[in-house]
Amino acid sequence: MRNTRRTTLRSVAVAAGAATLLALPVGSAFADSPAVPEPEVLPGIEQPSVDPSAPPTTPPPVGSKPVAEPKPRVRTYVTTVKLADGSVAKVHRIGSNHYEADILAGSTKLDTLVSKGGAASYGQNNGLHVVLQPNGTVTSWMDGSPKPQPQRYVKPEIRKESSVRIALPDWRVATLVDGTHGKRAEISRPDGRLLTVIDPERPSTYQDGWTYKLVRDGKRVKFVVIDGKGGGNSWVYDFNGRLIEKYTVAPAR
Template sequence: MRNTRRTTLRSAAVVAGAATVLALPVGSAFAASPAVPEPRPSVEPAPGVRAYVTTVKLADGSVAKVYKIGGSHFEADILAGSTKLDTLVNKDGAASYGQNNGLHVVLQPNGTVTSWMDGAPKPQPKKEIRKESSARIGLPDGRIAELVDGRNGKRAEISTPKGRALATIDLRRPSVHHDGWTYKLVQDGKRVKFAVIDGKGGGNSWVYDFDGRLIEKCTVGPAGSDAPRLVASGGGPAAAGAAGLGFAMLSGQG
């Protein structure tokens, strides 16, 4: 099999009859054939070495044995019994296609194999469903925040320790105030942070990532004292209202 977008499977003696082999149009849609669970390589194979990935049962009962050569280079041996019909090769980021005796086979750029038979409805590609992940954290004001990364983006759900919902914020409504405390989502390039600001305590702030880790803790104190001071990245003292959003610490941050 050559490295092209259109490939064919060679007919073998064990395959019933000779067949006209046609390339499959690039725009067709596919769905995954059932795969036999096999271990995947735990390390990247050396260049030129075929590392076995998995075996996939095809629509006509034959199988495809998938190998990773390195990077985005995959190969799939198409086997009818012990006879190798052909090899699909994918190493340029485009799917590789083959057809033989009514069997259609596709080797996708990520190494997955799909197949179907002539006469059967062409399976539609499955839409990727983005799963939600969440992290639950206890906040310095005693409340609870559930940081959720879901299908509609990132959000923070604020509640009392007993579970009573107080507020939900997202990037369309990124901040809310409650009893002197401010809760805010901050877009930092591609990263989104969750900031908690103590307005009653002078502007001290705590900043978390969406894995629930505390990544910044900023304490505002008077200049010249032993307390750490919050300063803007430009060098001047930061206003308390800016609390914790993209600022660096001076002096004894623990």
């Protein structure tokens, strides 16, 4: 960010669809939260002295449960967005409806915008305006330029995974799964031991003379089982587990 003049910005949290105004201390490029007095650090705080006349510390009662420490948050990188003045925002996902965008000018981190609980986060400095939306998207503009129209936030649909198990002609078991990343077939032994998995990226496999394939037929995906030992007889299933086609090869004379 440009530091051609001192700026002091305010910080306000607002409801979803609005923005959170962040403020900068003098000399910074983006805003910190409103100033809160920090506790004064005095000599001896890090290594407190022991009073010989003080009574001994009483141990915790037997059977008392230790206080669980909070789980550390995990920042998952999402994307990098170039801002209107040439700086960038690196977006990270912290959790559901919780995103953070680190504002960087070169290798210098200026500040972090935080969108949490459905509220957007807004920062400005030296004519640059930046908004981090609740879905993790970032928009920016300069003074005098048209403000981008805010995009309507649509909560992503959570697609539930469904599956069905079918007994195969070779006595193995196939679990046909329609999941968030597409369809797949998990081939297992009757005792439940997983042998292999096929999906759109690896749509075919061969096991002891039997071939298992995923075949796309228009918008529908079929699961095909081919008996290589028996001359090529095949069975075709849909992802509801129904046998929809069967082909029998006539024996050679």
